[in-house]
Amino acid sequence: MASLLFLLVASFGIVLALRVLARWTAVSASPFEVEPWLSGHPPTEHALSRYHARWYTASVVFLAFDVEMLFMYPWAIVVGHLGPGAVVEMFGFLLMLLLAVAWARREGAFRWA
Amino acid sequence: MADSLPLVYVVPVMVGLAVVSLSVAGLSSALEARDRGLSVGSGLTLPLRETARLMRQRPRRTVSADRLLWRSASSAVIPLAVLIVAFVPLGAHALVDHPLGLVWINALDVVAWAVMWLLGWGVNSVTGLVGGYRFLALALGYELPLMFALTAPAIAAGSLNLAEISATQDGLWFVVWTPVAFVAYCWGVLGFSVRPPMDPGAGSDVNGGILAELAAVDRLLVLAGRYALLVAGSAAAVPLFLGGGAGPLLPGWGWVLIKTILVSGLLVLAGRRLPTLRPDKLLELGWVVVLPLVVAQDLVVSVIAVATN
């Protein structure tokens, strides 16, 4: 834990050092402010807005499915000595989920809305 | 954790990561120079010159940008790569030798979701926005296969500790009997490092996406960070699939280094060979083809694990 914390500090330290160094090496240290890149046109509105992510159904399926990983890792290290029963159970469980995924695919969950 | 390498090793590990990242970037631009009919040598040194160019540039920001989120995101890419490498055993031990090293690597690759989306969001530009959301759409496709791919070596070794996983592979590397997991893992590495062909979030076809508004040191941190993530992901593949530090003559860390360079070099080559995989093409493929294949791979591995135990 301590070494992880140390690494976190050290790596962000490097980033900070680069940023400080850049203030020195850059032709000017003061940032300038511009409008966003629109092929040479001025913006008609701010880009930050209610952005329509058209894969939201897929993200719902994802959120449900990824809870499964919670069990997968602890299971992975004990399956070797728990024997065939553990394999059957886990993959029965996964098969059920994959069937749900196949059904979701037919409903167009992985398509753009 | 008692077996972690002393903290002084942080320095060589970070220097190593930087050198390998620069070399891989050099390989990429050397190949491009060759394709353009220019001298390969000028391509090899391009990353260094590009670094100098960006360090000289005046910093730039966009109007009404969320600078806190944008700056945090561009600053976080390199630390993310460093932390992943910290869990990779260089021989017998890693900088952080944690019993759950594998889960940590998974957790860190997920942080890339936040970082890349925030890079696109913070800038207040349509281009960045489209890029960030495209990255997330792609991530929904590659993440589950990546997670199941990570599970395969864990089942085979009966451990989540990377040093133990790599030690279990004496004689037979996991890549030999878990090839599907290895490929799915590499696919995920390209995904979270936003490198081609998994780089629609930064593609030319969306005017540069999350990279479009980055200049000066911000751009340097992200471009270098993408290579560092690629190298870090490749380094993690070594204990997981490629026998860790096993190999004749050289010390363990030497083999880890060589294998890391080979894997990241191969991923760069694959990136040049394949066109950008757009999320609208890939999302469904990830779920209905790759995911079942990787689950089947895990099934094979666990049957073997049970049979040999």
Place this chain on the structure above:
Amino acid sequence: MNLSLVDVGFWLCAVVSVVAGALVFYVDSMARATYALAVSFVAVGVALLLMGQAYMGVIVILMMVMEMAVMAVYMVMFMGMNPALMPMSMVHSHRSSIAAGVGTFLLLGAGAVLVPWPTRRGAPTGDVTSALGEAIMESHMIVMIAMGPVMVATIVAGVVLSSHRTRYDRLGDDLDRRPADDPQPGGVGR
């Protein structure tokens, strides 16, 4: 009472998680609010790590960063206002929500402090992660078995509730249109 490094770390995480949690209601941007919540959860994850629950700690960090990354997308999409550039309020009925929040916090806090916690009997096993794996597969198998149908139901309900076009729109009334009629090309099998 000796204050060890772990204690200091734990209290630091506790403060960070509460402050970041409060920031969710203070900041004026959906992205900042969501990621403030993510920071709060990461602090909780680290606190769990410090309590020796390594697996729970890492998995909380893993899951919550991922969920928050997706939740940010929802927050931006579905809150009916500009998600970043306008002052906003994350609460409905301001006064009663503050009262409810403070009340719940005090109740739970008082419970945690005042309840006579039992003293530990025995010691935890060396490897809590594999103990968890064994528990899931053996003594708590019923949980595992119940989870399957629950998750399938979640996927089905989520898809039904969120999708605008379903199989009949895509595949025709007899479900035999190939390739499916989608507004966007791509996908498997075409």
Place this chain on the structure above:
Amino acid sequence: MGWCIAESAADADVLAVLGAPDEAFASVVDHVWAQMSEPRVRVHVQAGSEATALLDEVRERLRLGARRLTGPDVRRGFTPSADAMAPEHDDQDGAAAHGDHHDHDGGHDHSSMMMPDGIPLAEGAEDRDGLEMDELHLPLGPVLAHWPAGVVLRVTLHGDVVVDAEVEQLAASGIGRRDDPAVRAARLLDAAGSVLALAGLPAEFARVRRLRDRCLDGELHDGHEVAQFGDRLGRRRVLRWVLSGLIAEGSHGGSEELHARLTALFEQARAELDGDAVPPVAPAVQALPALVRGMELAEVRLWVAALGPDLAPGLADQEMPAEAAHG
């Protein structure tokens, strides 16, 4: 390592203007110039023959740059005006949304409230899947990598999907414009190269570029090499898969697949070089909005690149910021 094309103003060091821009174009160029980070150099290439010398000079000027190379701190072209706030009056949705805002903050300070930094907020509109989300407007072109010269396509986006588009064409005045088979073939190869670059195949882009340069230098005596290249590319299965399903209704009189269009570009270039070309049925630039409606942004970029030779009468890639790579 030679010069390469910058994807955005942030990445550019050099702004090279080819030919004589008219007033509309000049303001666009100024805007791009303002967005570039120092050290930056702007050159005006009047005649093709002087380009090489100018670019060498640019390289020197970039090297020499020191701290004096700074410009103003805030470089904004947008000035808030009274009518900037008002939505189009003939637009029902816009008018409804406008009324809505009045209800919220009911009063005079709302223009400052709704315009952080002098730029209006995005406004909502009903979408094809029944959700109301904000619309964003993204002008594509004229200064854009791998984009046909002089074309400006203003798309309205819901997420990354185009719900509406308008097109205009800036007067393009190419320099040294010839019209012979080699030039026509080069333009077709340019378009093919752009598609490949946008599809994420920089190596193939570079190879097509070299082929095109040799074509302009008169080194290709027939279409053999071009046809060979097109054939090899046509057999790349992943490329075929990635481009499959990208269909433009009515691009060349009927629906067309992008992969077929890419192969056709090579075939047409070959025909030009072999002297058996038939003039293609050119889709007018006015057909573009109908074509791109409903497409995803990336698809629009790919299609416009592929249709480039038919859309822009001048030379493709006429003007764009170029990035110096110091070599």
